[in-house]
Amino acid sequence: MNNKELIDRRARIMGENAPLFYEEPVHIVRGEGVWLYDADGKKYLDVYNNVPHVGHCHPHVVNAIAKQAETLNVHTRYLHEAILDYSERLCATFDDSLSMAILTCTGTESNEIALRMARQHSGGMGIICSNFTYHGNSTAVWELATGFYEDGQSPSPNVKAVPFPDAYRPAFDLTGDVLWEAYANEVKLAIESFEAEGIGFAGLIFCPIFSGEGLPDVPPLYMQRVVEYVHNAGGVFISDEVQAGFGRTGKNMWGHQYYGVTADIVSLGKPMGNGHPVGGVVARADLLNEFRNASMYFNTFGGNPVSCAAAMAVLDVLEQEKLMENAVSTGDYVIQGLKKLQDKHDLIGDVRGHGLFFGLELVTDRTTKQAATAEAKRVINEMRNREILISKIGPHDNVLKMRPPMPFSKENADQLLSTLDDVLAGI
Amino acid sequence: MNNKELIDRRARIMGENAPLFYEEPVHIVRGEGVWLYDADGKKYLDVYNNVPHVGHCHPHVVNAIAKQAETLNVHTRYLHEAILDYSERLCATFDDSLSMAILTCTGTESNEIALRMARQHSGGMGIICSNFTYHGNSTAVWELATGFYEDGQSPSPNVKAVPFPDAYRPAFDLTGDVLWEAYANEVKLAIESFEAEGIGFAGLIFCPIFSGEGLPDVPPLYMQRVVEYVHNAGGVFISDEVQAGFGRTGKNMWGHQYYGVTADIVSLGKPMGNGHPVGGVVARADLLNEFRNASMYFNTFGGNPVSCAAAMAVLDVLEQEKLMENAVSTGDYVIQGLKKLQDKHDLIGDVRGHGLFFGLELVTDRTTKQAATAEAKRVINEMRNREILISKIGPHDNVLKMRPPMPFSKENADQLLSTLDDVLAGI
Numbered sequence: 001m002n003n004k005e006l007i008d009r010r011a012r013i014m015g016e017n018a019p020l021f022y023e024e025p026v027h028i029v030r031g032e033g034v035w036l037y038d039a040d041g042k043k044y045l046d047v048y049n050n051v052p053h054v055g056h057c058h059p060h061v062v063n064a065i066a067k068q069a070e071t072l073n074v075h076t077r078y079l080h081e082a083i084l085d086y087s088e089r090l091c092a093t094f095d096d097s098l099s100m101a102i103l104t105c106t107g108t109e110s111n112e113i114a115l116r117m118a119r120q121h122s123g124g125m126g127i128i129c130s131n132f133t134y135h136g137n138s139t140a141v142w143e144l145a146t147g148f149y150e151d152g153q154s155p156s157p158n159v160k161a162v163p164f165p166d167a168y169r170p171a172f173d174l175t176g177d178v179l180w181e182a183y184a185n186e187v188k189l190a191i192e193s194f195e196a197e198g199i200g201f202a203g204l205i206f207c208p209i210f211s212g213e214g215l216p217d218v219p220p221l222y223m224q225r226v227v228e229y230v231h232n233a234g235g236v237f238i239s240d241e242v243q244a245g246f247g248r249t250g251k252n253m254w255g256h257q258y259y260g261v262t263a264d265i266v267s268l269g270k271p272m273g274n275g276h277p278v279g280g281v282v283a284r285a286d287l288l289n290e291f292r293n294a295s296m297y298f299n300t301f302g303g304n305p306v307s308c309a310a311a312m313a314v315l316d317v318l319e320q321e322k323l324m325e326n327a328v329s330t331g332d333y334v335i336q337g338l339k340k341l342q343d344k345h346d347l348i349g350d351v352r353g354h355g356l357f358f359g360l361e362l363v364t365d366r367t368t369k370q371a372a373t374a375e376a377k378r379v380i381n382e383m384r385n386r387e388i389l390i391s392k393i394g395p396h397d398n399v400l401k402m403r404p405p406m407p408f409s410k411e412n413a414d415q416l417l418s419t420l421d422d423v424l425a426g427i
Numbered sequence: 428m429n430n431k432e433l434i435d436r437r438a439r440i441m442g443e444n445a446p447l448f449y450e451e452p453v454h455i456v457r458g459e460g461v462w463l464y465d466a467d468g469k470k471y472l473d474v475y476n477n478v479p480h481v482g483h484c485h486p487h488v489v490n491a492i493a494k495q496a497e498t499l500n501v502h503t504r505y506l507h508e509a510i511l512d513y514s515e516r517l518c519a520t521f522d523d524s525l526s527m528a529i530l531t532c533t534g535t536e537s538n539e540i541a542l543r544m545a546r547q548h549s550g551g552m553g554i555i556c557s558n559f560t561y562h563g564n565s566t567a568v569w570e571l572a573t574g575f576y577e578d579g580q581s582p583s584p585n586v587k588a589v590p591f592p593d594a595y596r597p598a599f600d601l602t603g604d605v606l607w608e609a610y611a612n613e614v615k616l617a618i619e620s621f622e623a624e625g626i627g628f629a630g631l632i633f634c635p636i637f638s639g640e641g642l643p644d645v646p647p648l649y650m651q652r653v654v655e656y657v658h659n660a661g662g663v664f665i666s667d668e669v670q671a672g673f674g675r676t677g678k679n680m681w682g683h684q685y686y687g688v689t690a691d692i693v694s695l696g697k698p699m700g701n702g703h704p705v706g707g708v709v710a711r712a713d714l715l716n717e718f719r720n721a722s723m724y725f726n727t728f729g730g731n732p733v734s735c736a737a738a739m740a741v742l743d744v745l746e747q748e749k750l751m752e753n754a755v756s757t758g759d760y761v762i763q764g765l766k767k768l769q770d771k772h773d774l775i776g777d778v779r780g781h782g783l784f785f786g787l788e789l790v791t792d793r794t795t796k797q798a799a800t801a802e803a804k805r806v807i808n809e810m811r812n813r814e815i816l817i818s819k820i821g822p823h824d825n826v827l828k829m830r831p832p833m834p835f836s837k838e839n840a841d842q843l844l845s846t847l848d849d850v851l852a853g854i
Contacts, residue, residue, distance in 0.1 A: 001508065003506060006506045006508070006511065007506070009511045009515070010506070010511060012526075012527075013511060013514040013515055013518065013526075013527055013528060014503075014510070014511075014514065014527065014528065014529070015527060015529075015715050015716050015718075015719035015720075016716060016719070016720075017716070017719040017720050017723075018503070018719060019503075019504050019723070019725050020504055020505075020506070021504045021505060025505065025506050026505050026506065027505065027506040027507070028499060028501060028505040028506070028507060029498075029499060029507070030498055030499050031498075031499045031500070031501060036499075036501070036505075049501065049502075051501070051502065051727060051728075052500065052501065056499070056500070056501070057496065057497050057498065057499065057500065059497070061496075062493070062496045062497045065492065065493070065496050066489070066492070066493035066496065066497075069484065069488075069489045069492050069493065069703075070484050070486070070489045070493075071456075071457055071458075071484065072455060072456060072457050072458045072463075072483070072484065073458070073479065073483070073484065073701075073702035073703070074455060074458060074463070074476065074478070074479065074483070074702065075476075075478065076441075076445070076446075077446050077447055077448040078447075078448060078452065078453045078454065078455040078463075079430060079433045079434070079437070079447070079452050079453065079454040079455070080454070080455060080456070081428065081433065083441070084433065084436045084437060084440060084441075087440040087441065088436070088440055091440065099439075099440075100439075100440055100441065100442060101440060101441065102441070102442075105532040105533050105536075105704040105728070106532050106533070106536065106726070106727065106728060107727065108536065108726075109532075109533065109535065109536070109564075109565070112564070112565040112566060115566065116566060116569075137536075137539070137722075137724055137725065137726060138535075138536070138539040138565045138566070138567065139539060139542065139543060139565070139566065139567035140565065140566035140567060142543075142722075148723060269727070270727055274500075275500035275501065275728070275731060275733070276496075276500070276704075276728075276733070277532040277703075277704040277705075277728035277731075277734065278704075288442050289442050289443060289444070291442075292442035292443070292444040292445060293442075293443075293444050295564075295569075296444075296446070296575060297564055298446050298564065299533070299535075299564060300478060300533065300534070300696070300697055301478075301532070301533060301702070301703075301704035304702060304704075306702070306703070307704065
């Protein structure tokens with residue numbers, strides 16, 4: 001069946017606007033490691049997918065799923081060791097205060113719990129988020145995606161968005177520490193507004209690497225000050241580690257650890273089961289028990305033995321194949337390569353990244369920093385035509401988003417860099 | 428590791444109140460067909476679990492998962508046939524007007540979409556539900572679970588609960604058609620209240636077999652009148668088929684079809700992937716396209732090839748093993764057996780059911796219908812000690828809930844009925 005037929009069938013059964021990548025969509029039929037194969041046998045270097053965290057179809061994960069699926073798959077109201085073994089191993093990777101877990105099926109479900117926990121604990125309803133974030137697709141969580149609403153405001157009075165911290169396109173005419181203090185002060189002001197409006201402040205939720213915002217470089221000072229303001233006001237800090245977690249940033253298992261701060265609640269999703277639908281919340285014991293006691297929360301599929309087996313296998317491979325070390329060394333190698341490209345191509349305004357997650361901000365003019373939105377679109381489509389899969393992010397849709405499976409090698413990096421060099425030369 | 432150690436570990440890592448079945452919880456390690464096995468090798472007849480719909484660890488489903496997991500597991504922004512093949516096959520089991528699908532990971536996620544769709548379409552916010560329902564665990568969906576709130580009211584002004592239809596414990600001093608018209612009239616009144624309050628009416632959501640409410644026998648008249656009121660007011664009827672769907676009721680693939688009504692939106696979950704986390708929404712094309720166009724909805728794991736393979740395999744087995752036919756014949760057989768037990772045991776106030784889903788209402792007095800809540804608890808624990816797993820439901824927690832995997836045979840039924848006979852004799 002050709003692509004046109006598949007696209008027509010999609011429109012009929014999934015809707016005209018069901019999201020699809022690239023001007024010429026790719027019909028993928030097989031995956032292995034960092035590679036995806038299309039129906040014609042063409043091989044694509046996957047520099048986009050973080051969900052197949054330890055590599056597409058990793059045999060250790062596949063075997064764990066198959067073995068457990070043929071043994072038992074049932075909910076958690078019976079005793080089973082898998083959820084205990086996994087939850088204990090997971091919690092051990094966090095600060096001691098983050099000692100308890102609830103397993104879910106998706107990042108959205110995890111953030112739903114995080115918001116419910118925060119609001120229940122504080123008695124307030126006010127949640128602060130960044131002004132260009134995405135935390136999931138349910139009603140309460142989608143209220144946080146203020147950048148997707150026409151007026152840039154949440155439809156809910158219980159959500160206030162602060163300008164995300166960014167030194168490349170600063171929201172204030174300031175530099176250095178004063179700039180970060182000014183950004184952090186926005187959080188303080190939002191807390192005060194919630195209190196003044198009688199809504200009360202519940203907590204703040206950030207992706208600690210601000211991935212949807214385009215991966216701005218943020219110093220520890222900013223996050224430390226933010227968490228201080230949040231805690232001083234009796235709120236909780238929720239770190240959404242759906243993008244940043246499980247060693248993606250290389251140096252730390254969890255994105256928030258980079259800043260030397262401790263989260264009160266952490267939400268997990270995407271890479272956790274290498275594609276198997278599993279997510280979770282790790283939280284302070286008092287918060288989690290309080291939520292359990294008040295809510296009777298139960299998740300039918302959450303924490304079932306197959307999901308736990310998949311998630312456990314991901315942790316195994318992460319350790320056995322030293323993938324965090326790889327994220328550091330290959331990540332640095334890619335950043336150096338991208339910086340060399342920046343010297344060569346005026347289109348590259350800024351090179352940013354954490355471990356194996358890179359943002360390349362494209363601008364038509366380095367002085368005015370005019371976003372090269374159309375050019376970014378051409379680059380990702382041209383890269384796709386040359387069999388490398390990447391995407392784009394950021395409020396101006398001009399930041400190339402590159403976030404390969406964790407076994408991404410220097411050889412893979414060379415292919416990415418040389419192809420990107422060629423493509424940029426032709427833009 | 429003994430049960431006490433497992434329970435202690437659970438309390439430490441999952442919380443004291445993480446829900447667990449039975450006074451003496453069961454440590455399950457293996458499942459096969461209608462059987463679950465504990466760590467000591469004891470074999471339990473599973474008369475509770477509807478999620479392993481075609482039987483625990485059914486080899487056809489397990490193989491489908493394993494084969495696809497080793498081939499490709501990726502999101503739906505690339506072209507792939509699995510989601511199209513499955514969605515088309517799924518939609519073909521509904522009325523023609525229900526022609527499009529969105530796949531999710533859980534029933535909660537499905538109901539989230541259903542509510543967002545209904546509210547967006549109507550422009551109103553008001554949702555009507557029954558007063559003892561459960562549709563999931565996210566903020567917006569949990570607002571519908573009014574029976575779990577202390578005052579029996581939703582915390583949201585956008586939710587109104589109507590008394591669920593029940594002739595065994597009627598909310599009105601009426602019988603026959605007049606009773607059902609009175610129940611339906613409550614829906615009309617709720618719609619009028621929403622309009623009067625300026626909230627606007629969006630839609631009504633029911634589990635068509637009222638499973639959480641204790642499986643009351645409801646005639647087509649009631650549901651037809653309700654859907655008429657909903658449609659006349661410009662609202663949508665959401666049928667939550669998480670419990671009733673996929674042939675559970677035997678005679679119909681979908682619970683709402685029994686009443687001769689057509690739903691506008693249908694939500695799916697639990698049995699869809701035999702335990703693999705998959706859910707979905709099937710809806711009228713205009714509603715689904717409208718939602719897609721307005722919301723940019725995307726679900727990372729939803730509709731991935733592995734989830735589709737699991738869900739497809741469930742439909743295969745359902746057909747190949749004629750499990751709906753079995754639900755009719757074995758279902759009738761169980762109902763006859765339960766009615767015989769009712770003749771013998773005064774504790775049984777009412778026998779109800781649909782296909783392979785049974786409710787046995789226990790009362791201490793058949794005239795006053797005093798709920799035998801404590802006795803129901805003793806029965807399920809005593810059944811567990813005799814290696815049969817059941818549970819209980821209903822606003823008085825006195826309705827035995829029996830809902831085995833679909834391959835449940837007459838021989839299994841005999842074991843259930845004779846053990847229940849013994850246990851009831853000892854209460």
